[in-house]
Amino acid sequence: MKLLRRTAAAFLIAVFIAALFAGVLVPVPYAKQFRDSPNAMPSRIHLLGTDELGRDLFSRLLYGSRISLLLAPAASLLATIIAALVGGVAGYAGGWLERIALGGTDLAMSLPWLFLLLAARAVLPLNLSPAASLLITFALLGFFGWAASARVICAGARGLRDSDFVLQAKACGCSSRRVLLQQVLPNLRPALFAQFLISIPVFILTEANLGILGLGVSEPLPSWGGLLRGLENWSAVQANPARLAPLLLLLVVVSCFQLVLRQEDFAP
């Protein structure tokens, strides 16, 4: 088990380093279209082959990893922080505050996000650089993705609200704010961590779907989401199975995250 964890950690570090130094490692620029060899098979020049426009899939995968591995956890962190605050306060305070907060999360989850995102796109200027579109995309994901986590956190906090140690802390004269921050939140860490971890792949996939609304990472920047959309072309995947690499990498990275950052470490 320990060996497995170490391997997973080593793999993650390798992926992060590869993504970080993508600029040095890639054989060719990620956006360069080799128009004479679209849909190429893996070769010495194109390690994973090329996409429909002749762009090197290996380069795109490395750059896409850089974007997704950095921004999806960042968005997830943002969502988890908001969820911790909303859910923690609601569950701990209880009463009308909890009802309002739960109503808020219900509303947030039942909102027609599709239309809200369309509205958001309508408000944004058309001439966004790909980098700006990228940041906005993940910021939106973070801001909109907290509701489900907040409910879980709220339920957890509600359980802690009536616990003896909260009573004991109160009896010691600790203020509500400090009890929430110092006593309740540390106990929610495993739940928060789980929510954080669950959100990462969800956000990576959501980003892919946002592309359909003109909100995702825009051309020519690659992202895992964008690369996964490439799998819709099944006949191309059949022709070149190396195209499954983004999916494989996503699965492996997410499992490695699970292995390395085990929940037990957060709950003594």
Next chain:
Amino acid sequence: MTRTTSLLSLCLSADYPDRPNVLRTLALEMYSGEILGLIGQSGSGKSTLALAILRLLHLHKGNQRGEIWFQGRNLMGVSEREMRSVRGRELGLVLQSPLSALNPALRIGTQLEEAWRAHVKGSDDAARKAILETLLSVSLPAERSFLRRYSSQLSVGQAQRVIIAMAILHRPSLLIADEPTSALDTITQSEILRLFAQLSRELRMGILYISHDLLSVAALCHRIAILHAGQILECAPPAQIFGAPQHVYTQKLVAALPRGALLDSDGDKVSSVVASHEVEESVKPSVESSIPDQIPSIVR
């Protein structure tokens, strides 16, 4: 010797949304440095009273009315902010189950520090010093390695001592102990009882000792109050409670005690307890069998 002054004087009613009249204009008075045993069966309102004195009954969705005169002011009339400065600093609370009263996610040191910082703004050193001293006074190892432990790494007895340390960190003038020994085995139980006696003596701290166990209280307390159905039926020195219980309920309570515990093992145990109790003098007689070398020292 010194004239005993009134520490706490209250008259309280309390309700829960689904259980009215848990306390029915319950009147109780305590003196400085006194150990008052509060005896009642489960459901009689013992814990409610403990929380009500700290004005924390709302945490259990309860509602309290009446007066709590503590050190010359009515706690029912002070702001929540003031109340918070009273909790922990002048009124300490020790809960029944030590393991659940400690936060499983925090180190012992952190929890004690939280309790310290609730009332004192100061350097880490000062906090550390106060905490280590208090640990010594509850016979816990005053070591950093101990402070780094989590509650799951403590024995139940150690955990209860940590809770007591937290409660007495600021030398409160009244410590409320809500069945502090019911979760402990017999040996640890007697150790903790001894600790309470010692703390009362050393810190001149009033202790409201809540229990369902008349016997364990008898050895420790200056007076015993019998609580039933939200009211104090009678409040008297142990000698009177055991020797001449006034109320029918108290009589039943005493009659239900195993006789051997009172007379057989040591012929004069009860009588000595009964004979030596003098509340006005705030002294405590010895109860040799249960806490042999501790109690005599309480007699000043």
Next chain:
Amino acid sequence: MRNHRLALLAASFLLAALPATAQSGAELRFVLRSEPKTFDPMLVDDEASETIRYLTGGVLIRVNRKTQALEPELGVSWKVSEGGKKISFRVREGLSFSDGTPFTAEDVAFTMQKLMDPELHSPTGDSFRSSQGQVRVTAPDPRNVVIEFPSAVAGLERLFDQVAIVSSHSPKKEAAVLGPFAIAEYKPGSYVLLRRNSYYWKKDAQGRKLPYLDSIRLDVQQNRDLELLRFKRGEIQLINSLDASYFESLAKEAPAAVRDIGPSLDSEQIWFNQVPSSPIPNYKKKWFRSTSFRLAISEAINRGDLCRVVFSGHARPAVGPVSPANLFWFNKSLEPNPYDPQSALRRLQQDGFRFDGHVLNDPDGHSVEFSVVTNAGNKYREQMAAMIQQDLEQIGVRLNIVTLDFPSLIERISRTFDYELCLLGLVNVDLDPSAQMSVWLSSSSNHQWNPEQKTPATSWEAEIDRLMQAQASTNDQKQRKSYFDQVQKIVWDQQPFIYLVNKNALVAISPALANTSPVVLRPQTFWNIESLYLSNQGRGGDQ
């Protein structure tokens, strides 16, 4: 010569084998990609309904989908007079509707009267309406009918290709038809079953009654993947308008089944927003209104690569609003804009733009950057945009790609005008330029680059207006062709629409289906439905 004779022999052999297959209850199957909205031939406005109308309706004049010439059907002969205001038909005798009721000139008159009733709001009728006023229809005898319009109708005769004659007497209304097939069963959401019209009048060269097929089953099936799958399983025999990627995947498994018929009438194009009131910066409006800027962008786009990479070779660089597939109306003197980034840069530099090797700046120092909007989910357009992005990068132009859902896109290009460059396709179903009237008139709402102008914004738009009106007001085809050639030339010179590619018409036909001769005009594969048949040998068809 010898080969020729052999081919003839083979053909007559196949024909000789016909009666056997025709009587064996042969059923052709293919899918409708949407639910037909109506079976009333006068109200047809969608492709599925049009398919039903084509298969069941009898018309006076048919546009031969292969030769694109007019052919007499129910009208034996006709004469247009009074400059396109009047048309008189002599109708075929001795025919009956599918319910047995006889067909006369009276039915034609009834059909036209009903069609032109403004209360009916018939899309087919609307194409005849060039101005307000009453349409007069008279049938002096059972053989002749005369129709008079209040003003000249451009391309009048070929409009009758859409007019399916209905019976004035038959109580069965839509069920009484004059075409090769009649509706036998309809299960909404599931299928339409057509059975051969035993009263159909046409016969083949051997005197056998047409059509050969007994029935046609049209399953309603929206999903293209399923359509392809069913074709591979042999459950359906035809697929119209295949996507390039489906075509390629099918070509690998069944090379005999797929046919690339060459460029279709449909085009893909981009255009710059030239609306004066649009909410974009003024310096950008200045670029977009500059002809040499538009020409430079057009020259910087590698159309050959678009065809080759995005459409796997199943497309041709486009010239203008008319596809070379439109045999008569295409202006043959025009060529697609060549790919020439150097020439593009020269043009821009003449206008005062500066290129430092990385970034192009306009004379006022603004770097040239704009966005292209297109509808999300269209793989081909997204890929074309990505290729154009890289092409334009070579001349220092930064292009941002924004894909939008269709309603938002339409909102932007036709109401808020908050866009800079738009990439969309145009589907042409009609060969005649009159059908494009609304695109070219500067006062029209479909004049995409700058719609609903009170007076033409530029002299060349005024000229296009004049030429389009002129071609519409005469019935002299040669004259009309010359006017419309000029329109094509102006569009080529000015590039209000920058035409990119004409997609090829791609179809799949089961080898079991004989006598097929797919064409680019709709309905590509079954335009000659009456002479199609299923051969038992599993092989056949012409090439």
